[in-house]
Amino acid sequence: MSAWSWDFVIFVLISVQCSLTLSDSDPIAQQKLDQVKDLPGQNFNVEFEHYAGYVTVNQESGRALFYWLTEAVEDPASKPLVLWLNGGPGCSSIAYGMAEELGPFHVQKDGKSLYLNPYSWNNVANLLFLDSPVGVGYSYSNTTSDIYNNGDKRTAADSLEFLLNWIERFPEYKGRDFYITGESYAGHYVPQLSQAIVRHNKANVESPINLKGYMVGNALIDDYSDHIGRYEYMWASGLISDQTYKKLNKVCSNESFFNPAQQCVEITDIAYQEMGNIDFYSIFTPTCTTNGITKRLMRRWHKVQQSYDPCTQQHSLVYFNSPEVQNALHVYQSNNTSRRWEICSDAVEMYWKDSPTSMLDLYHELISSGLRIWVYSGDTDGVIPVTSTHYSIDALNLTTINPWHAWYEDGQVAGRTQTYEGLTYVTVRGAGHEVPLHKPKQALTLIKSFLAGTSMAPSEQVIKSKTSASEKLQTFII
Template sequence: MAAPILHLLVAAAACSIATAAPQEHLITALPGFDGAFPSRHYSGYITVDEASERSLFYYLVLSERDPATDPVVIWLNGGPGCSSFDGFVYENGPFNFEPGSTPGGLPKLQLNPYSWSKVSNMIYLDSPAGVGMSYSLNRSEYKTGDLKTAADAHKFLLKWFELYPEFQSNPFYLSGESYAGIYIPTIADEVVKGMEKGAEPKINLKGYLIGNPVTDIDYDFNSFVPFAHGMGLISTDMYENVKATCGGTFWGTVDDLCQENIDRVRWELKDLNVYNILAPCYHHPQIQEAVFRHSSLPESFRRLGETERSFPVRKGMAGRSWPLRAALKDGRVPMWTGIGGRSLNCTSDELATIWLDDEDIRDAIHAKSKSLIGSWELNTARLDYTHDTGTMLSYHKKFTTLGYRVLIYSHIIPIISTIGS
């Protein structure tokens, strides 16, 4: 009798959480998925600016273990401009696409056995407005930057915890990847400053964790060439030549010869998944044919992106690393989505786009229609985004000194570098 009683107690706890949550945000079913959800799901909009109806979209997955006491974790994809539905369907969310799914009909979903919702209440947030399902009726609001994005996210959190008061005492963590290395420390800063000023409701922030984070322009931008050499992807002769002409600085150079040699390195690696060199890299066929045919990499590497199976079901994590896409100029972060709306960074978003552009799906998750906010994009070009905060090293030092737990980790290598305790 012990096991049935335990199941009843867990179910009772889940129900007590659910009754306090806004029932109009409850998701009862998802087209493309057959079966019962392992826990309750909620989604909808929270308006952070009434005048422009600037509203951020979230999807909440209650913990499958004990939602009443498990941590609340918010997840942010990077970019800037990446939708957190990327993490939801391709990384740590409750579902992924069934193997063999191909573009055509509505993609089928299956449960993800490695979902973070196994042990935590997960919030997937599309931020800032203009990203994913988040929007503003005033499109000028899509001109934004780090500070405005952090302030809006803090407003979102305060309103979210008002909407879900049953979670106010749960441990709260910020999490994400890539350009979320900027989002997360700056949001944490807003949260801490808010608590110091007595903002209500009080957020029980315990720390944050970031995978492959953008951290510091000089460190990040200068790492690419030494990384390529250290991984054996370019010859020592090529590395020494670049190093000699660039003086050890591999970005933002005005020296033509240095830039030419950096471009040669990038050309060598243009058809390689630099985030996981042993994993396939999806290239749109037009790109594969027109661009990726002159590399001197071995045939086995050059053909990693080709496959006879339907590739859009992604099995590994392909990064969306902002520093490697283009040089930062005057604080402006470059945006591009590539041919056919796809990003050129080893990611195919075809299945996710089909699924999230389906109006039945949008109805089910309480998202606005395509006619109002446009098509879903994994990485949008709608934003006019400015990096206006600088290095994150000072933020990390500040929060670890204050006693917050900070985890900086690599998606690809399961060795974790921990800052703080």
């Protein structure tokens, strides 16, 4: 390496150290440095501020989590703060939550340009996306072994430390109503972080985080319920044979998601062969492929489902690996080379250290604490389907307040819902694992209702126009 190159490396290291020092000594000044001025491929104006950067959660090992805050479109000072977490474990909240689900900036098919999501949740809240734990997305550690020692406990502790430090950088959010949301394996992250905050607040009554509640979608809640619900859904949807369904129930029902027995692995492989090449996260939509025939089918599909694109992950992979994009988002770069960005980290998932088999006890604890708790489920997801969530909620043995009924969007059934003492359950009709991707308008209605604490009630016009069950049956017989 030339002398000039070493000088440049030293300059980069000094710059990074100065930035970290500034963050520690003057967090509000760091907020200004984190402001995102312009994004590559953004050919439209936005009426909100947004910020991106790092918060160190462990000085000794150098663990730093990457965040992206997008303020509310209108009057952000009056809006709550909503944290979004994706699961995996090991998947990026930037890849999913921001870039293809509920965030304002979505990536075009060329992987170079952006478009504005009209159904972004920052229409109703200030949105905070977090890549957690270290090794996920842009989040990193200076200690390599940290990547191989992630687990539920440390993720919750680091996320709490992130919030405490982040609020110092953004003091305008101190005391602001705060909600946590997420999907999939965030079914662990979200209640665990909520528990950590509740316990922190009890020990620090003078400086609490004003947590009001949480909402999780297609969430991993209880391994046993999730297994039997998944196999039942696969069988009832016609995806697997009777024989395979029986074997799955016999061999796999009591297995851990992380360490299944070999027999369970083998019968699961047979199940996937029987299902064929489908998107198990959205069983009725086309898969992403370069095959010409499928492209023609996709064009037909887009005429009906204009907003759905099964290849969104590929677009994001190109965009967020762009050095220009990483510069704009203040991504830490070593030796002036762009950081390799992954949608999900295999290493994080492979070396995951701890994962409780059930969150049910945690739900009971948090319901007792008075938090607003909502669970939602896209009803075409095969990974953690509605049947799994039904079984998990039933296992909580809660008292029903408002029984099962349909809710509507634009005069059509958008899903079903039931209110329990301490919990609200909502399904979203026609949505897969990523509800805001498949049904963005309905997802925006969902977050509005959750933040307002109002039920997903059927519209009065629909109720008035409904005929009785006997009238419908009579018409059918005639």
